[in-house]
Amino acid sequence: MTQLALVIDLNVCVGCHACVTSCKEWNTSGAAGFMSDDNPYDRDPTGTFFNRVQTFEVGEFPNTQTVHFPKSCLHCEDPPCVPVCPTGASYKRPEDGIVLVDYDKCIGCKYCSWACPYGVREIDEHQKVMKKCTLCVDRIYDTKLPTAERKPACVMACPTNARLYGDIHDPESVVSKAIRENAGYALMPEWGTQPANHYLPRRKTEMRIHEDELERADNPLKIDGRLPKPGIKDPSLDDVTSW
C-alpha cells in the first residue's frame, strides 16, 4: 500500500512562506477553480489557504529557539474527518492515501472541519465548499511534467529543502529514511489519527572533528616536516612584486 506524505524538517525551515505562496498560486489556478480571497490589499485580508507557516518561540529569553512551523493537511492514515462527512465528499484514496474533498458533492456543512484536530480544513467563503491540501494530486501524476517536477508545489518551492515528499510505506523512500534517521514524529499522537505527514525535530548542528582529521591521513610516516619559511624579501604569491 502506498501512503504519500510530506516530511517537514523544522531544523531547516526558515519561515519564508515560499511554500504558502506557491501552494496558493498552483491551487488557485487549477481546474478545481480559484481559492477565494477577500480584501487582499485592504484591512483585514482573509482568504482560503491549504498551507500556513506559523512561528513559535520555545524557551525563555535569552535561551530561546524560533521554530517555524508549516502546517497543512497531514493526510492522516486514520482520518477522523472522513467518516463524519455525510455526503462522502471527503474521502481517502485507497491507492495513495491522499485525503481529498469532492467539491461537487460537498454541501458545506463544515462538520469535517470540526472533526479535524489540526485546523487545516478551510471553507471557501465564496464557493461554499470545504477545501484542504490535495498534495497537488493534479501535479504529482501529470505525465506532461518532467519526472523531477512531479512533486507538490510547496516541495518544489522550498528554498532550503525543508519539505520532503514520498511514500512513507516504502521503507527505502527518502521520507521513510528521513523519519527513521532523524527521529521524525507525528502531531498530536494522542488522538490516534496517525498523520502521514511527519516533522523532523530541531537538532543542534555540531561539527565533530577528530584528532586524525587534523593531520594528513596520507602522511603516515610523518616525513613532511614544516615547510621552510620564505625570507621576507623573497617573492610570494600574494605579493605583486613577485612578478
Next chain:
Amino acid sequence: MNPAFSVIFLTTLLGAGQGVFLALFVIEARAAAGLLTAPSVMFYWMGSAIALALLAAGLLASFLHLGHPERAWRAAAMWRTSWLSREVIVLPAFMVAVAGYGWAHWQGLPGTLWLGAAGAAICLGLFLCTAMIYACIKFLQEWATPLTLVNFVVLGCASGVTLATALAAVLDEAITGITGAWAIALTCTGLLTRAASLWRNARLKPRSSLQTAIGVKHPRIVQKAQGFMGGSFNTREFFHDRTPGALRAVKWVFLACAFVIPVLLLAAGLATAVPVLLALACAVQFGGLIAERWFFFAQANHPQNLYYQAVS
C-alpha cells in the same frame, strides 16, 4: 467553538418537537391503560401539528447552515459512518411518523397507539443521532460524553412536555395537572443532568497542548505568528471571542431561564389554572434552552485553537 445560530435552533427546535410527540404518545398509552382521562382528539392532532411545525422549523434552520442547501439530499449517502447522515435520514422519517400520527387521530383511524409507538422509536433514534453528532468527536472533550446524549434527551423532553402542558391548559384538558407534573419533574431532572455535565467539563484536562501540537517538548512555548494577519476560517469558526465573564453570565442565565423560572411558572400556572403562565413557562424555557445550547457550543474548546493564538 463559535456557536452558529442555525445549529442552535436546529437542535433546540427538534428537541422540543420530539418532546411534544413523546408526551402525546405517553399520554395516549397511559389513557389506553386507563391510568388517566383520555384527552380530546383535538389535543392529539393539534399537538402533532405543533410538533411537526417545530421539526419543520428545525429542518429549515439546518438548511441555513449549509453552504449548498440544494445538494442537501446527498447528505443521506454516508449513513454507515456518519451520524449527521443518519440524522438526515431519521428526521424526515420522524416527520412523516408525526404527520401520520396526527392525521390518524384527526381522521379517527384505529391503531394510533401502534403508530405512536413506531414514532416514539424513531424519535429516540433521532435523539441518538443528533446527540452523537457532537458526542462522537472525541477531541471535543466537552462533548465526548454520554451526558451529551442524556442532556439532549432530557432537555428536549422537558421543553416538549412543558409545551404539551400549555396546550392541554389552553384546550382545558383534564390531563393538564399530570403533564404539568411531568414537565416539572423533567425540568428538575434536566437541571441535575446539565449541572452534572457542567461539573464534569469544569474539571476537564485538555489532552492536547502546544507541546503535542507542534511536537516540541518544552514547558514554555508561545506562538509568535499564526501565519496571517487578518482572520481565516479557523479563527472565525472555532473562536467565540467572548470573555470568560460573558460565558459565566450566559451560564447563569440559562440555568435560571431553562430550569428554575419555568419550574416556578409551571407550578404557579398549575396552582392558579392560568394558561398564560404555562405558555410563559414554555417561552422562557425555550429561550433558556437557546442560551443553554449557545453555551454548549461556546464551551467546547477545539484543539485546533492551539494553532491560532497570536496574529503576529
